[in-house]
Amino acid sequence: MEKHYLQFLASGYDRGAVLEELMSEYGNDVWSFAYFLTKRRDAADDIAQEVFLAVYKRMYTFRGESSLKGWILTITRNKALNYLKGSFIRKVVLGTDWQKKKEMEPSSASAEQVALDRETSRHVWEQVMRLPLKHREVVVLAFHYELSMAEIAASLQVSEGTVKSRLHRAKRKMEALLKQSEKEGI
Structure with missing residues (x-):
């Protein structure tokens, strides 16, 4: 051709x-x-x-x-x-905003790396969606929207201590979910 x-x-x-x-x-x-x-x-x-x-x-x-x-x-x-x-x-x-903008720049990563990063991000967000609502919302507000503890507390109308506690529990549950999905080969 x-x-x-x-x-x-x-x-x-x-x-x-x-x-x-x-x-x-x-x-x-x-x-x-x-x-x-x-x-x-x-x-x-x-x-x-x-x-x-x-x-x-x-x-x-x-x-x-x-x-x-x-x-x-x-x-x-x-x-x-x-x-x-x-x-x-x-x-x-x-999830697209969740990744750093540099990862989306053509000059910073190969097409394969961008695709792998997107796949990893998609997998993580699938696990986040499995969390109970009260844990899911603090994860999304903290990591996706990058709000401070005070801003999250004000948004949810709870104390900062409650936000920290929920975030800690959410991280533990996420760790368990990710380990479980790794075991299952997902």
Whole structure:
């Protein structure tokens, strides 16, 4: 496909036919990689469309310095990371704000590392959701929203001592839940 594709970079060739061939050849790879990074089917669908629109627009800028597949997957990664950094996803998907912004920067971590970090975060948040409400809320307020003990106490209308006690118990329960899920191989 590489050499075959390069001969069609001359102006005047039907870019639509080339795009159709690229989508046929690399469409599954693009969708799978987008899904691997976002863990969302709807996002992978949207990202795949955006990738091939970008490929269509920038078709004549491909210089052959990397493989064609590598070029397309780089575009996919950039689109997926932009999606993950978007304000909508940060507000809607639990856990995205919880990670440090540096982890979401393309230059600070590989795509694999970002995906592994997201998977770990997802697993931790699943365990948080198993906690009783009174423990879950202090964990979310303390670690997700980074409120102080005084702010959490005011928010929950309880004493700071109660917040500290609940947070301590929540940490112990989280430790037990994580150990249990590790034993079970989850």
